[in-house]
Amino acid sequence: MPSTQWREVFLPDESTQHAEQVHVFSELQRKRLKKHGHGRALHRNQVAALEAALVVEENLPDYARQGIFAAPSVFEAQVRLSNGNFSADRAPDIRGFAIKVLGASTPSSADVEQNFTLVSQETLKVSGSADVVGIVDLSTSAPGAALRKAVSKPQLTCGAVTNLRDMVKPFSGFATHDFFSIMPITFGDYAARVKLCAASTKTNKEARKDLAADIYGRLADADLEFLFQAQFFEDESRTPIEDSSVRWDAPWLTVARLHVPRQAPDEALAETVEKSSFNPWIAATEHRPLGELMRARQAAYSLSWRNRVVTP
Template identity: 85%
Template structure:
């Protein structure tokens, strides 16, 4: 059975560390804004914007009936599919699958906007947010600067290489690949990592050449349905809250189904989705993100939104 005995670990002077990190992040985004115009700091390249519906499963066990999953319901949603690179689709890359659930309800709140963010890797081989900032900085530096930074920080270089190896694994397309939250979220009194299971096992060998054409081609013919699953915390050794590099050893439970109805590209929807913030901290209290890495992301998302909107 899942346990409620999970704990987050606060680092000494964590808020100061996160404040220093966002200065690095801000400079990286500033360079991208100057080169490409206003846009996201990461996952800048939007592949597709889609209408969706999230259908909560019936007969969930008591421990899973939390937050927006408390009772069977169907909620409208928007989906943003993206490439992790700043401006172009190239490999190696990490793909993003973001869901904005609209007008959801929980036992304590109505009209909740619930965001879930997934990527095409199950784990991230870092020791915390400082490594993530270092990897992004290293990967976006020029060859000479990257070599100098690598020489002064061998551990960060090893982490970068390990994550790049994960990213170069074949990506068959958004309909045929599993996506993961990497870090856990609260599930009421429980904690869980999330997974979005592939909607199809039929691989399109041409998908890699045009990921948007693949997903819209499938949706021209039929609906797509993804299973949304939760993997619950059991104990710190098998399901560590703070360590993003560990694949959890616990069963998956289907808690909802994400349905993409047949649809064609929609310019108005694409603009709406592109202007929206897909932020895991936009969430019901019962589903707040957990862990130091996610607390650091909270500040980074706020900064990215501020810069992207062109505020003074």
């Protein structure tokens, strides 16, 4: 049985640290604004926008019947698929699979919007938000500046290289790859990481050349259905709350299915999704993000959103 004895670790004066860190993302966003116009600091390259439905499973165990998963239901959803950077589809990258569940209901409230932001890696080999910010700053700097930073902070270079090894692993496409939350969220009194299982095992060798063509090509022929799973906290040694570098040692439980019906590219939907915010902190009270890394993301997402909506 999962445990409710999980604990978060709060760093001394971390709110000040997080407020300072967001300036790295703000500067990155400002630079990209000049060249590409308004948009996100990261995961700016939208590959596809999709209509979907989140179908909550029946007969879930008591510990899983929390928040929007409290009862069998079908909720409207929107999906945003993205590349992390502006690189070509075939380039190494962290891919994003963001889900916005609309009009959900929970035991505590109705008409809830629940966002899940998942990526193509199960773990992120960093010790906290300071490492993430440093790696982003290093990887997006001009060559000369990057070299100087690499010399002065060799641990960041090591971290960047380690995570790059995960990024260069083959990505077969959004329909045939698993996606993960990396960090946990609450499930009522419990805590869990979440995962979206690939909808198909049939890979397309041409997918990496054009990821949008691959997903829409599949949806021209048939619906896609992804398993939405949760992996629950059991103890700090096997399922650490704060350590994003550890693959949890606990079983996965299917709590819902993400049903993506047959559809063609829709410009109006694409514009709506592009203008929308996909933020893990837009969540039911039963599903708030956990961990220092996620608290740092809260500050970064808020500033990114403000920068996107302000007119130059």
